[in-house]
Amino acid sequence: MxxxxxxxxxxxxxxxxxxxxxxxxxxxxxxxxxxxxxxxxxxxxxxxxxxxxxxxxxxxxxxxxxxxxxxxxxxxxxxxxxxxxxxxxxxxxxxxxxxxxxxxxxxxxxxxxxxxxxxxxxxxxxxxxxxxxxxxxxxxxxxxxxxxxxxxxxxxxxxxxxxxxxxxxxSPMGIVKNRNIKQDKIQQFEKLIESHFVTQKMPSSYAEMLNISANYLNKLCKEETGQTAGDLIRKQIIIEAQRILHFTNYSINEIADKLGFENVSYFVTFFKKQTNKTPEQFRKEENH
CATH class of the missing domain: 2.60.120.280 (Regulatory protein AraC)
Incomplete structure (x- = not known):
């Protein structure tokens, strides 16, 4: 519904x-x-x-x-x-x-x-x-x-x-695994993305929040996740876009605005590049 x-x-x-x-x-x-x-x-x-x-x-x-x-x-x-x-x-x-x-x-x-x-x-x-x-x-x-x-x-x-x-x-084979400093930093980065992805879409903004350089943040992300810092930011934006498309009847214009895109055409292009579908195609298939 x-x-x-x-x-x-x-x-x-x-x-x-x-x-x-x-x-x-x-x-x-x-x-x-x-x-x-x-x-x-x-x-x-x-x-x-x-x-x-x-x-x-x-x-x-x-x-x-x-x-x-x-x-x-x-x-x-x-x-x-x-x-x-x-x-x-x-x-x-x-x-x-x-x-x-x-x-x-x-x-x-x-x-x-x-x-x-x-x-x-x-x-x-x-x-x-x-x-x-x-x-x-x-x-x-x-x-x-x-x-x-x-x-x-x-x-x-x-x-x-x-x-x-x-x-x-x-995890029956062992109790909680200790996280290393790099993993903790990645988790901090992921939490910051969840909180700020609407207004902050550049890795450099998050690097500043974490008090590290953008290059070092990117290096950490590649080492720990196999993805770039930009990949993780884009992934969060797509996840949120898909949630809104599936669970609400907001227009594509409204969704673009809620996700902090300057115009709807940029949002549609971004979404299609990441998913190979337009927002409308995704919504139609998910709610079929």
Whole structure:
């Protein structure tokens, strides 16, 4: 379903008094929060721990069918919609990056492989893996419900342990890998792109933000990703353009303006060069 305006949901959708973390049962989710059924963006991380459910979750252009027990990860800024039956069993955890980073080093959250922007959106959860996961979920939900002294700190600690347990399920051959300085710099660059790509499209602008030279930034990108700094910027612009084309009914003119292009013809040329399709062709094929 296309919409004219794509809403961005914050955590105060769930609880106006606790705006950085939320946890609850999946039962009756859409009755309580009907907005989740329609395409929207979140400015927070969402983890769905599915026991039994029927329905489908769409994350950008990927559809996850709800059949077996599984973990589903919805990262910030992804366009998503949740269609799930009212009798579904499982839990949903939402948290902001700031909430986690207040206690832990800013780089730690990024080290979890399943939270990486390129990671798969779901993985299966076997019955034998459930016991510790369920205990941690119960502890988090009870702490959230009771709101005792130092609740925020306790929840944050439980969340940290919970993420490590999910990492073990996602990457069973080893726990979190340490990132080197170059990888950290690339990740900082990618985050800056996500925040500034509308107004800043040149690698030199990001190099300045990172306090390095444009040549060194380009060298890092080639070494760590096999792509140039410009490639990564263009990739983010195309991803966002495709999201808007697929999930909204904004005109091509409006999309070009929203993405910071001076005129629509430049946007169309740019889009076709990167995808071998015009924006209109892409929209027609995706929504056929």
């Amino acid at each position: 296309q919409t004219g305006i794509l809403p961005v949901c914050s955590l105060d959708l769930f609880d106006e008094n606790f705006k950085h973390f939320w946890v609850d049962s999946l039962e009756g989710l859409l009755e309580k929060f009907p907005k989740l059924e329609y395409p929207h963006k979140n400015n927070f991380y969402t983890l769905l721990i599915i026991d039994q459910a029927q329905g489908e979750i769409e994350i950008d252009n990927e559809k996850v069918t709800l059949i077996d027990a599984k973990i589903i990860i919805i990262k910030p800024r992804c366009i998503n919609s949740i269609k799930i039956n009212n009798k579904a069993s499982g839990k949903m955890i939402c948290f902001s990056e700031d909430f986690f980073s207040l206690r832990y080093n800013n780089n730690i959250l990024s080290q979890f492989a399943f939270l990486d922007r390129k990671a798969k959106t779901s993985f299966r959860l076997a019955e034998i893996q459930r016991q510790k996961i369920d205990i941690l979920l119960q502890l988090m939900q009870e702490e959230y419900r009771l709101q005792k002294n130092e609740t925020t700190k306790v929840i944050r600690s439980y969340l940290n342990i919970f993420l490590f347990e999910l990492e073990r399920l996602y």
